[in-house]
Amino acid sequence: MLDDLDRRLLDILSVNARISLKELAQEAGLSSPSTADRLRRLEDRGVITGFTVAVNPAALGYTLQAVVRVRPMPGMLHIVEKIIQETPEFVECDKVTGDDCFIAKLLVRDMEQLDTILDRIAEKSQTNTSIVKSSPVKRRLPPLASA
Known part of the structure; x- marks a missing residue:
């Protein structure tokens, strides 16, 4: 299941999937390595399946x-x-x-x-x-x- 930090990361990414790792870590209150590790685990578990672009x-x-x-x-x-x-x-x-x-x-x-x-x-x-x-x-x- 997702913990509060995972949910926070997903919330931030849902608004801006192009955010830099450094900015994402700052907004989530984590270090960059910890953020990268959490993102990798979310991808490995199939929670995050990709990053995309929205087009009008x-x-x-x-x-x-x-x-x-x-x-x-x-x-x-x-x-x-x-x-x-x-x-x-x-x-x-x-x-x-x-x-x-x-x-x-x-x-x-x-x-x-x-x-x-x-x-x-x-x-x-x-x-x-x-x-x-x-x-x-x-x-x-x-x-x-x-x-």
């Missing part, structure tokens, strides 16, 4: 975000999954239980591009698409409280 899709010309629920036709599950995996505009996809098999997030430049991408899977699945108006909760860490 609109700044790259992706003006529309869509959530697409996908229900493949019988026998088409693996084909539809492969199409989703090979389409870079699908930036997230979860295989789920329930009526649909996949819930995916799609970034596109305009409605025409959205239609073109959805047409690729239309004959192999049923889709239900919702345009994202805003994101009141961005991707964030789950609660890190002790169990």
Whole structure:
């Protein structure tokens, strides 16, 4: 499990994953070697799986975000999954239980591009698409409280 110092390190990194080791140690109240050791242990345990960069899709010309629920036709599950995996505009996809098999997030430049991408899977699945108006909760860490 996580102790208070591990939680503190994760909280700091969730705000700025590019923080220097020295700054991270200072904010956490630890020495740099102790901080480095804790980070290594968190990585070894699979708690930290990587460090990433956040990008503003609109700044790259992706003006529309869509959530697409996908229900493949019988026998088409693996084909539809492969199409989703090979389409870079699908930036997230979860295989789920329930009526649909996949819930995916799609970034596109305009409605025409959205239609073109959805047409690729239309004959192999049923889709239900919702345009994202805003994101009141961005991707964030789950609660890190002790169990």
